[in-house]
Amino acid sequence: MSMTISRLQAMIGGRWRDGSGPEYATEYPHDQRVVSHLRAATEADVDEAVQAAEQARQRPSWAGLRHHERASLLYRVANGIRDRAEELAQLQRLDNGKPIQECRALVASAAGTFQFFGAAAETWEETITPARGDYLTMSLHEPLGVVGAITPWNSPIASEAQKLAPALAAGCAVVLKPAEITPRCAIELARICEQAGIPAGIVSVLPGRGAVVGDALVRHPLVKRIAFTGGTRVGLGIQRLAAEKLMPTSLELGGKSPTIVMPDADLDHAVAGVLYGIFSSSGQACIAGSRAFVHESIYDAFKSRLLEGVRRLRVGDPALESTQVGPLVSLFHRETVERYVMEGVADGGRLLAGGARPEGAPYARGSYYLPTVIEGVSNEARLCREEIFGPVLALLPWSDEEDLVARCNDNPYGLAAGVWTRDFRSAWRLGARLQTGTVWVNTYKVFSISTPFSGVKMSGYGQEKGRLGILQYTNQKSLYWGLNETPIAWAD
Structure with missing residues (x-):
């Protein structure tokens, strides 16, 4: 893809235009070259988008659609993503530096998400509940209204689809705030939604600072729900503001996920799984398996194979098909990671691999950091307690x-965990005892849009994915139909 600098615009209330805030640029993490210019959205832009969304969602062109008609629009969005799959993958690569193979997988995931929730909308069924008197009872679900979606920079297009698709399937309007430094895929999703026939005003995309755009979204009185993926500190702030409105939220926050290697584990599978779980996406994933607990009877053998695997990892240009580990998202973020590693060594940790920036011309301008393995740190050390x-x-x-x-449970987070064993009894026993939202057994970091995803403790709450994920964007209403032939006796 050409490195021509793009001029990006926001989609605000059905209109493509510049945000009202200051101009800023986004950079390609591989070499820090500017790849786009745009103007940030402001609080006034948020108000315009939300007001337009509130009006658009009540018009017959959206509110009057039957479930199968809304589903057909989501199918068109899915097809629109597939038609532009390679372009979207390259745009995400330029935004956050993910290896191109990962970007393609995330684009395919986004298309599948819209298809899945289109099917969920098309097969939506309401419930007639068991009668307990001389009346008929039923339960209905109605769209909440305007939803605010706030997404992170590490997997933009997949995160955005996981919020947009169920909200649209439920009949809501969405104001999407992408991460400030990775706005491209969200903007293109809005364009695809527009081309698919989703009415003007139903989807807005407002790039800019979280402290401005995100805060205004959460506070706006017409916004009825916030779906957020990001850091725990920001999530806590959102929840405090949401409490003032009694507004529901879903918060997918940080993680410090343990992976357990049992003494009977298949070492080839376990080593490959641990490598993938922590070093794919350069570790920039909330579910990264960053703590590996290995039974002492196989510890040395596992460590030897793991380090050999680390040495074989291909670190480099995310545009290359062979690259496994790309750069970190920014120079600033790399400095944060470096500080954690230096502190871990100061706490008694021994560097077994990495712990440095790669050398050589291909890495000179990028925010690269080598895959790093440390042993000898306590589970109580900051390196093992905080999300790096x-x-x-x-x-x-x-x-x-x-x-x-x-030790696995002695952590503020509870997002994911992995267990490697040949014994199904061990897997079942550990899976039941680990305080986490997802447990992978003899695999890691695989996802299905049909399976709910959530966290516990400081990893957040509320569910995404799964057929019932659509209900997160609805209010439930009960109807009672009187069948009595005579008036209510009390009134006699």
Whole structure:
């Protein structure tokens, strides 16, 4: 794809135009070249978009659609994404530096998400509940109204689809705030929605700072729900503001996920899974398996194979088909990761791999950091308690299962976990005891749009994905139909 600098516009209330805020640029993490210019949205832009969304959602062109008619629009969006799949993958690569193979997978996921929720809308059924008197009872679901969606920079197009698709399937209007530094895919999704025939005003995209655009979205009185993926600190702030409005939210926040390698594990599978779980996406994933607990009887063998695998990882230009590990999203973020590693070493950790920037001309201008493995740190160390969001793995031996479970759960987060074992009883027992929203057994970091995803503890709450994910964007209403032939006796 050409590195021509793009001029981007926002979609605000059915109109393509510049935001009203200051101009800023986005950079390609591989070499820090500017790839786009745009103007940030402001609080006034948020109000315009929300007011337009509130009006658009009540018009017959949207509110009057039957479920199968709304579904057909989502199918068109899915097809529109597929028609532009390679272009969208390249745009995401330029935004956040993910290897192109990962970007293609995320674009395919986004298309599948719209198709799935189109099917969920088309097969939507309401419920006639069991009667307990001389009346007929039923439960209906109605769209909440205007929804605010706030997405992160690490997997933009997939995160945006997971919020847009169910909200649209439910009949809501959506004001989408993408991460400031990765606005391209959200803007193109709005264009695809427009071309698919979704009415003007139903989807707006407002790039800009979270402290401005995100805050205004959460506070706006016409916004009836916030769907947020991002950092825990920001999520807590959103929840405080939402409480003032009694507004429902879904918060997918941080993680510090453990992976457990049992003594009977297939080491080839376990090593490959641990490598993929932490070093794909350069560790910039909320579900990254950043703490590997390995049984002491196989610890040395596992470590030897793991380090050999790390040495074989291909770190480099995300445009190359062979690249496995790309740059971190920014120079600033790389400095944050470096500080965590230096502190881990100061806490007694021993660097087994990485812990430095790669050398050589291909890496000179980019925000690259080598896949890093550290052993000898305590599970209580900051390196093992806080989300680093980088390619850093803590290797921890274990011998007693009770202590293992306690250490895995002794963390503020509870988003995901992995278990590697040949014994289904061990997997079932550990899976039930781990305090987390997702447990992978003999695999890691695989997802299905048909399976709910959520976190516990400081990893957030509320569900995304799954057929019932559409209900997150509805109000439930009960109707009672009197069948009595005579007037209510009390009134006699």
